Amino acid sequence: MDDVLIARSLFGTTMAFHIIFATIGVGLPLMILTAELLYQKTKNYEYVVMAKRWTKAFAVLLGVGIPTGTIAGVQLSLLWPGFMEVIGRVMPLPFQIEIYAFFVEALFMSIYVYAAERIKPWMRIVSLTLVALGALASAVLITNVHSFQGTPAGFRIENGEIVDVDPWAAFFNPGFGVTALHVALSAYVVGAFIVASVSAYKMLKNKYGSRLYKFHQRALMVSLVMGAIFSFLTAINGHESAQFLHEYQPEKLAAAEGLFETQSHAPLAIGGFTDKETQEVKGAIEIPWALSFLAGNSFETEVVGLNDFPEELWPPLYIHTLFNLMVGIGSLLIFISFSGLIWKKLLKKERFPKFYFLILILSGPLSLIAIEAGWIFACTGRQPWVIYRVLKTAEAATEANNLGVLSILFIIIYFILAVAVVSVLLYYFRKNTVMDDFKRAEEKGLLLYRTND
C-alpha cells in the first residue's frame, strides 16, 4: 500500500470508531433530558431511574468518545498537514468554537454526575440541557468543516496562494445548514433506537406484566415516539441533502445513483451494483423518472451523469451501495417506529408480537450502520478531492513514513477499547439491576446518582 492509501485507511478507521461513540453521545443526552422532564411532569420515579441508567451508560461511552475524538482531532494535523494548513488559514472558526462546546459539555457533565445530590432539581435540568446542547454543538461544528470540504467558500486561490480570506463566509458556507441539520437529526435517531433495542430485548426477557416489563415498556414507548419524530425529519431533510448534491456536487449524486448519461426524466436505481464497463447498474430495481423528481421536484429536471466528468475525477462507484444502505435503513426505521405507535396507540393492542421485538432489537445497530454508511458515502464520494475542486487528497497527505506500524497500533488500541467498553457496560448493568435502582430511589429519596455499587 502506498502512504496516502494507508493514511486514508487509518483516518477512516479512526472516524468510523469515533462516530459510534460521538453519535450516541449526541443522541443519548436528549433521551436523558426527555426522561428527566417526564419525571418532573409525572413524578413517577421510574423516569429518574431511566435517566440515571442512561447517564451511566453515557459516562462510560464518554470514556471512549473523548479520547477517540482527541485522536481524530490531532490525527487531522498529523496525517493531513496540507489540509490543515488551509483549514488553519481559512476555516479555523468551527474548530475554535467547538472547543467551547467541549468545555460546556465537560463542565456540566461532571456537575450533573458528580454533584447531582448537591444541586437543585432545576439546576440538574439546566446542567443536562447544557450537556445536550454542548454535544449537539460539537457535532454541528465539526460537520461544518466537513461541509466546507464539499462547498468551500470565503477565499480565492491566486497563483497558488490563498487570498481574500473571509473566515465568516467560510463558516457559513452553502452546505452548512442542510448538512448540520442532517447530522443532528440522524444522531437523535440513533439515540432513540439504541434505547428501543435495549428495551425490546429486556421486554422479551422479562415476564409479561411484571414490574420490569412495564418499566422497559415505558422506556420503549418514549424511544418509539422520539424515533418516529426524528426518523421522519431525517428523511425529509435527507431528501434536501440529495437536492443539494444535485446542485453543488453533481458527480457525487451521479455516482450515488449510478447515472452515466446526463438526462431529464432520469430513473432512480435501487439496489444492484454499478458496472463501469457496461455503464449500468446491474440487478437494480429502476423507478422511471424518479431521480429527476427527487433532484429537482420535477420530472423535467436534467440530472448530470458521470460521463460529463473526466474519469479520474469520478468518485468510487461503490458509494451507490452505501447510499442505498442509508436510505433503506432510514425508510425501515420510519416504518418500524410508526407501526409500533399505531399498534399501541391507535389500535390499542396490549402486546407486541414477538417478531416485532426481534426487529426492534436490530433497529439500534441498524441505525448505527446507517450513520457509518452515510459518512463513508459522504467522505469517499468526495474523492479525489479533500477540498472540493481546490485540494486533492493526495496533495494534502503527510510525507512522513512509519504509517504502517502506527496504523496497526491504533487498530489494536481501538480493539482493546471496544472490548473493554462492552465488558464494562455489561458488568455494570448486571451488577446494578433495575430493581436495585428502584430500591435506592425509594430509600434515598431519589439520591441515586453517585452510587456506583
Added chain:
Amino acid sequence: MTDALLAITVLWGFVFIYAVMATMDFGAGFWSMIYLNRDRTQATNIANRYLSPTWEVTNTFIVALVVAIYSLFPKATYTLGTILLVPGSMILLLLALRSAFLVFSNIATEYRKPLTYISGISGIIIPGILISVLPITHGHYIDVVDGVANLNLQRLFTSPNEYAFIGFAICSTLFLSSLLLADYSKVSREMDAYKVYLRDARILGPITLAMAFLVMYTLKHEAAWLYSRMLQDLPLLLVSVTFFIMGGLGVFLPSFFEKGVRGMPRLSVITITIQYLIASYVYGKAHLPYIIYPDITIHAAFTDPNSFRAVFTTYIVGFAILFPGFIYFWSLFMKDKKYLRQAAEGKE
C-alpha cells in the same frame, strides 16, 4: 505588540495552563495507583475525588492547544504535523488507554485494581513524551531531505538532553501533584493522607530541582543558542529559584497560620506555580522568534490577519461565556467544604 507576538503569547498561555492542569491530572492518577492498597490513609480516595470531575476538562485543554496551533500558525502545521507523527501518535495511544481505563476503573469497581494500574502507568509516561515536543522544536533532531522535514528518532532517543527533559517532566508531575493533593487533603481534613503527600513532596522537590539543572546543563551542549539566550535573563531565573526555595519552606516549616500543623501546602502550590510561570517565560522568550529552529518563525508561520481577528474575537466571547461555568465548577468541587470532607465525616 505585533499580532504574531500576541498570538504566540496566547499560545504560550494555553501551554502553561495545560501544563499545570495536566501535571495535576496525570500525577493524581499515578498517586491513586500507588496508594491503592492502603485503605487506612484515604490517599487514593483523595486523588480520585480530585480526578473524577476534572479529567474531562483537562483533556479539552489539549485539544484547545492543538487547535490554537493550527489556527494561529497554520504554516507551522505542515512541518509540525510531519515531525510529530511518531511522538504525537504515541501520546494519542497512551492518552486513549489512560482516559478510558480511568473511567472504567470508577465504574467496574471489582476490577478497580488492574484498571487503575493501566491508567496510572500509561498516564505517567504521557508527560515525558509531551515534553519531548520542546527539544524537538530546538531543531537538532530534524533532518531536511528534499525540502521535507523528518524527525530523526535515533538521534532523539540517544540524546542526554531529551532524557533530561523526560525526567524533568515526570518529576515535576509527581512533585506538583503531590503538593496539590497535600493541600486538597488538608482542606478535606484527611490528615493521614496529608502526611503521605507532604512526605512525597519533600522527597520530590529537590529531585525536580536537580532535574531542572540537568536540563540546563545538557541544553548548553545540545542547543547552545537557546542556553545562552536564556542566560540573558539570569536575574529572572534567580527569582524563579527563590520562589522554588520559598515553596520548599512551605513544605518543611511548621505552619505560620495553624498551630501544631507542619507545612503550608497552599503557600507552596502558589509559589511553585509562580516559579514555573517565570521559568517558562524565560524559556519561551529565548525560544522566540522560532517555532521550530531555525526554519520556522512566528512571523513566517502566522495566519491570515482576517482569520486571526475572527479567532481572537471568539477567544474573548468564549471566555466570557465560559468563565461563570468555570467558577461554578470550581465552587462545587474545589471549595465546597462539605463535599471535600464527606469522607472524613463517615462514608457515603
